Amino acid sequence: MTQSDLITILPLLALVVWACALLLVDLFIPKGRKGWTALLAAAGLALTMGLTLAQAGREASGFGGMLRLDGFSTFLNVLFLGSGLLGVAVAYGYLKRMDLERGEFYSLLLFSITGMMLMAQAADLIVIFLALELLSIPLYVLAAFARPRADSEEAGLKYFLLGAFSTGFVVYGITLVFGATGTTSLAKIVEVLAAGSLGTGSLLLTIGAALILVGFSFKVAAVPFHMWTPDVYQGAPTPVTAFMSVGAKAAGFAALMRIFVMAFPSLSADLTPVLWALAALTMFIGNIIAISQTNIKRMLAYSSIAHAGYILMALVAYGNPAVAADSVASALFYLVAYAVTSFGAWSVVMSLEKPDAKGLEINDFAGLGRRNPLLAAAMTIFMLSFTGMPPTLGLVGKFFLFRTAIEGGFIGLAIIGVLTSLISAYYYLRVVVTMYMREGEPQAEGEYWLTFTTVVTALATVVLQFLPAALFALAAGAVLK
Amino acid sequence: MTAEQILFLLTGALILGSALMVVATRKLLHAALWLVAALFGVAILYAILQASFLAVVQVVVYIGAIAILFIFAVMLTRREMRDQGQQTRTNWWIAALLGLLILAGLVFLILAVPGADRLPAALPEGLDTVRALGNALVSPEAYVLPFEVASVLLLAALVGAVYIASVGKKD
Numbered sequence: 139m140t141q142s143d144l145i146t147i148l149p150l151l152a153l154v155v156w157a158c159a160l161l162l163v164d165l166f167i168p169k170g171r172k173g174w175t176a177l178l179a180a181a182g183l184a185l186t187m188g189l190t191l192a193q194a195g196r197e198a199s200g201f202g203g204m205l206r207l208d209g210f211s212t213f214l215n216v217l218f219l220g221s222g223l224l225g226v227a228v229a230y231g232y233l234k235r236m237d238l239e240r241g242e243f244y245s246l247l248l249f250s251i252t253g254m255m256l257m258a259q260a261a262d263l264i265v266i267f268l269a270l271e272l273l274s275i276p277l278y279v280l281a282a283f284a285r286p287r288a289d290s291e292e293a294g295l296k297y298f299l300l301g302a303f304s305t306g307f308v309v310y311g312i313t314l315v316f317g318a319t320g321t322t323s324l325a326k327i328v329e330v331l332a333a334g335s336l337g338t339g340s341l342l343l344t345i346g347a348a349l350i351l352v353g354f355s356f357k358v359a360a361v362p363f364h365m366w367t368p369d370v371y372q373g374a375p376t377p378v379t380a381f382m383s384v385g386a387k388a389a390g391f392a393a394l395m396r397i398f399v400m401a402f403p404s405l406s407a408d409l410t411p412v413l414w415a416l417a418a419l420t421m422f423i424g425n426i427i428a429i430s431q432t433n434i435k436r437m438l439a440y441s442s443i444a445h446a447g448y449i450l451m452a453l454v455a456y457g458n459p460a461v462a463a464d465s466v467a468s469a470l471f472y473l474v475a476y477a478v479t480s481f482g483a484w485s486v487v488m489s490l491e492k493p494d495a496k497g498l499e500i501n502d503f504a505g506l507g508r509r510n511p512l513l514a515a516a517m518t519i520f521m522l523s524f525t526g527m528p529p530t531l532g533l534v535g536k537f538f539l540f541r542t543a544i545e546g547g548f549i550g551l552a553i554i555g556v557l558t559s560l561i562s563a564y565y566y567l568r569v570v571v572t573m574y575m576r577e578g579e580p581q582a583e584g585e586y587w588l589t590f591t592t593v594v595t596a597l598a599t600v601v602l603q604f605l606p607a608a609l610f611a612l613a614a615g616a617v618l619k
Numbered sequence: 620m621t622a623e624q625i626l627f628l629l630t631g632a633l634i635l636g637s638a639l640m641v642v643a644t645r646k647l648l649h650a651a652l653w654l655v656a657a658l659f660g661v662a663i664l665y666a667i668l669q670a671s672f673l674a675v676v677q678v679v680v681y682i683g684a685i686a687i688l689f690i691f692a693v694m695l696t697r698r699e700m701r702d703q704g705q706q707t708r709t710n711w712w713i714a715a716l717l718g719l720l721i722l723a724g725l726v727f728l729i730l731a732v733p734g735a736d737r738l739p740a741a742l743p744e745g746l747d748t749v750r751a752l753g754n755a756l757v758s759p760e761a762y763v764l765p766f767e768v769a770s771v772l773l774l775a776a777l778v779g780a781v782y783i784a785s786v787g788k789k790d
Contacts, residue, residue: 200759246782278779
């Protein structure tokens with residue numbers, strides 16, 4: 139193992155070792171004091187975050203080019219670790235309250251984050267496949283964590299079956315790409331394509347790429363591969379849902395960007411129309427079905443589908459070399475905006491959730507404006523940010539996405555984006571109206587770390603919009619080369 | 620047609636037929652035995668490709684361990700050895716039609732690739748495939764990273780499986 143190998147894998151290695159150690163240490167922590175496990179998990183994430191930040195700006199490649207360390211991976215790894223830290227913060231009190239306090243939760247969370255980080259760093263289709271599995275399998279278990287509650291079991295099983303099915307698509311796509319090019323390394327695929335000796339094999343390559351796209355569309359919950367999302371998001375314990383909606387989505391997009399922008403720009407003539415249709419369908423169907431939801435978790439699930447559509451919109455132009463850098467940067471920027479907003483909104487939902495999945499109807503938010511002005515104000519900020527209205531980060535994020543789509547020449551798609559954003563205002567603002575205009579006596583949980591998460595994400599949603607240039611510059615520095 | 624090709628076609632028919640029986644039979648134990656047959660067919664495929672080590676591993680690990688584990692699990696956990704529910708839905712033929720169409724498309728696609736009808740070239744004389752495989756799995760320039768990630772993945776899956784199995788019981 140060379141030094142460059144070690145540098146590339148260092149944060150990953152730290153997190154894996156920490157997760158295994160946590161598994162052992164947890165055995166000695168008595169039941170009822172699992173706060174220590176949460177603290178140790180957070181410490182591991184913070185340590186890994188420190189290592190990742192210490193490597194910022196470095197570029198290296200290890201293990202025969204299978205693993206890369208670059209701006210792209212650093213940016214995403216910070217996002218994954220940040221969402222992991224927030225996930226631990228909201229999970230601690232929630233698990234205690236719902237009588238689910240088990241040490242395995244945190245180890246599984248760390249394993250899943252390891253998979254996500256590996257996904258952001260992988261430059262070989264085999265590693266991408268293993269990373270996909272490593273991030274998904276702990277999530278299947280976490281979705282069923284509230285077992286024997288029936289809806290949580292259903293969520294876990296549904297996510298597992300459909301997830302395994304979609305992984306099958308990815309693997310099949312990888313074999314076809316391997317059959318056409320004779321290699322799984324993204325860098326070598328580029329070389330083979332540049333040599334242009336593929337002949338009829340190029341059809342095989344296109345179909346392989348399309349199958350990979352199908353598999354990852356499932357992971358990011360794009361229509362028509364979104365069927366699992368509402369049931370899984372509703373049934374899974376809410377901290378898991380929050381983490382899944384942010385982390386798994388970002389990891390799916392990480393793989394899509396890495397594979398398509400790095401290896402398959404030459405296929406864009408075939409794939410751009412497909413991506414166009416996926417993005418348009420996802421925005422439309424996600425937003426329209428969200429209108430009819432009365433359960434807040436289901437509504438946020440459809441909202442999460444719709445936001446996958448907005449991010450896909452940026453990727454439609456990936457094959458145009460003049461816009462490719464912008465399309466990755468604006469997608470990364472929006473992932474951050476979505477992560478902050480989404481985590482905030484889910485933390486408010488957790489504040490109002492009662493045992494046995496009670497307190498999750500939108501009507502249960504009635505009167506929150508009077509009972510708990512701080513929480514209601516935070517929720518208002520998140521809803522505005524989801525809609526893309528000022529004064530929030532969501533507005534800036536959508537601005538960059540639309541700009542990328544227009545620069546790439548997809549004005550029709552940008553118009554669809556604006557129209558569906560208008561539709562979405564209806565159901566997001568309905569939550570705000572319910573909180574302020576209707577009478578009710580909601581009982582909100584005042585647990586310290588939960589409130590902390592809500593306040594931090596609300597502040598971030600408002601404050602970060604004043605430095606969009608700085609954040610966008612960071613995202614632009616993370617562009618794939 | 621050479622003997623090798625005939626053997627390949629027969630093995631393919633064996634694998635597909637047994638795989639179909641795995642999902643079609645109503646008796647769980649029979650399904651597990653059909654699975655053994657399908658896995659054995661895959662071992663023959665490896666042998667045809669001169670990957671003797673993989674063929675042995677396929678028999679030892681998949682048939683010897685995993686399929687037997689299936690049978691144990693079925694016998695130990697299920698009181699009912701027959702599946703009583705309806706096996707097909709009313710519009711199963713649409714799915715079958717779609718499946719056949721996709722199959723036809725894939726066959727067409729693979730035949731279009733130059734060299735798809737050629738026999739695999741024989742391995743060079745004296746090549747030690749087991750040694751090459753072993754070296755590839757531990758060399759940092761080759762597959763040590765996927766190898767290690769797979770073990771982490773298995774650990775995570777193990778922890779998850781134990782959690783799922785244990786949490787239903789009240790401790």
